[in-house]
Amino acid sequence: MKKFLAVMTLTMAMGMATLSAQAATNITVNLEGTPIVFDAQPVVENGTTLVPMRAIFEAANATVLWDDQAKRAEAQKDGKSIILTANSATAIIDGRVESLEATAKIIDDRMFVPVDFVGAQLELDVVWDEATQTISLTQKETVPATPIETPATNDSATTDDSATTDDS
Numbered sequence: 001m002k003k004f005l006a007v008m009t010l011t012m013a014m015g016m017a018t019l020s021a022q023a024a025t026n027i028t029v030n031l032e033g034t035p036i037v038f039d040a041q042p043v044v045e046n047g048t049t050l051v052p053m054r055a056i057f058e059a060a061n062a063t064v065l066w067d068d069q070a071k072r073a074e075a076q077k078d079g080k081s082i083i084l085t086a087n088s089a090t091a092i093i094d095g096r097v098e099s100l101e102a103t104a105k106i107i108d109d110r111m112f113v114p115v116d117f118v119g120a121q122l123e124l125d126v127v128w129d130e131a132t133q134t135i136s137l138t139q140k141e142t143v144p145a146t147p148i149e150t151p152a153t154n155d156s157a158t159t160d161d162s163a164t165t166d167d168s
Helices: 002-022 053-059 115-121
Strands: 028-031 043-045 048-052 063-067 072-077 080-085 088-093 096-107 110-114 124-129 134-139
Touching: 028 053, 048 053, 048 096, 048 115, 053 063, 053 072, 053 110, 053 115, 080 096, 096 115, 110 115, 115 124, 115 134
Parallel strands: 028 134
Antiparallel strands: 043 048, 048 110, 063 072, 072 080, 080 088, 088 096, 096 110, 124 134
């Protein structure tokens, strides 16, 4: 009986931890002011918001390919390749390995990835509004380079050291 209670208690604790980590949230994600429609809701785990990869990348006009056997997704946009594997805390970006702030994972048959990672890869600013529970993704503003002004040169003005007098 003690063994049964211990197993039940452990099972319930694990279920509650999974439920709290994966509980549906009321987070809205906007891309350039337009809400992204998800078929599985974003989740928050340890302070990191995870979003369904396909929906967010496709909303940003990226192509997403899924390899079910490897549990791996690849997003492609503007010649850039972003590969994520379920249960991995790394991504492969154009052949380079980069760390994720949270592990990519499958929840409700969807690959979930950190929204900040998505923003960084798509060159989007990510802004959280606590009051409305909204994440806004917008194109990073590029500041045009300001030309450096160089002083005008006057070739006709020369220095004549011979005009200098030495009082010594």
